[in-house]
Amino acid sequence: xxxxxxxxxxxxxxxxxxxxxxxxxDPEKLKELIExxxxxxxxxxxxxxxxxxxxxxxxxxxxxxxxTFLCYVVEAQGKGGQVQASRGYLEDEHAAAHAEEAFFNTxxxxxxxxxxxxxxxxxxxxxxxxxxxxxxxxLSKTKNLRLLxxxxxxxxxxxxxxxxxxxxxxxAGCKLRIMKxxxxxYVWQNxxxxxxxxxxxxxxxxxVQENFLYYEEKLADILK
Numbered sequence: 472x473x474x475x476x477x478x479x480x481x482x483x484x485x486x487x488x489x490x491x492x493x494x495x496x497d498p499e500k501l502k503e504l505i506e507x508x509x510x511x512x513x514x515x516x517x518x519x520x521x522x523x524x525x526x527x528x529x530x531x532x533x534x535x536x537x538x539t540f541l542c543y544v545v546e547a548q549g550k551g552g553q554v555q556a557s558r559g560y561l562e563d564e565h566a567a568a569h570a571e572e573a574f575f576n577t578x579x580x581x582x583x584x585x586x587x588x589x590x591x592x593x594x595x596x597x598x599x600x601x602x603x604x605x606x607x608x609x610l611s612k613t614k615n616l617r618l619l620x621x622x623x624x625x626x627x628x629x630x631x632x633x634x635x636x637x638x639x640x641x642x643a644g645c646k647l648r649i650m651k652x653x654x655x656x657y658v659w660q661n662x663x664x665x666x667x668x669x670x671x672x673x674x675x676x677x678x679v680q681e682n683f684l685y686y687e688e689k690l691a692d693i694l695k
Contacts, residue, residue: 517664518542518560526595527655529623529682539563541570542593542662543578547586560662570594571602575609588616593650593658597622603636610643619646621654625686634693641694649686652679 518540526540542560549555561570561578568576571594582588597620598606610616620640627633640647650658656673665671 523663527623539570540595544591546589569602571598582613590618592620594622596624596626600632600636607639607643621648621650623650
């Protein structure tokens, strides 16, 4: 009976995560599927300070940083000129849809042709090739959307596929920038939880300016 219950739990976890339901008789495969968390996208208004300090740090080698944190500002302007603004953040958990794709699935799933959208993203790292393709297609068919993406790091920037995807983003009208120290400070003040008794002033890490210049040069070489 216990084995059947474990198999049922594994089957449910596998189904939620899009996994192959075969080989559930294998004890190791069974254990792996039971422990595998379901796909989910975490959303909110402010992210924990320790997440920001680790995930957004613009290091050259991003070991252990296997999530994407995306802070966004959406300004929607109607015909009357009135602007409605919203902000928040997305975090992709496990191997779910990446945060960039989730933004268009959950935050802006549809666009009103009578409204002009100015969207700014502050992202821990630049998009992968698949996400860049999704963004490019969205921009190509949504002429009333303007998107500025500021990234802390470049994701796998040496890969030709990634370079080609970033170039297509530029061609589609997306403005892609590396986050400056002032941008990290803006995210800290506007998107990060401020713990009681903790200094609210942004404390930049030692090499933040040096790493900004490093990535800015790499991005310029890719987009030229």
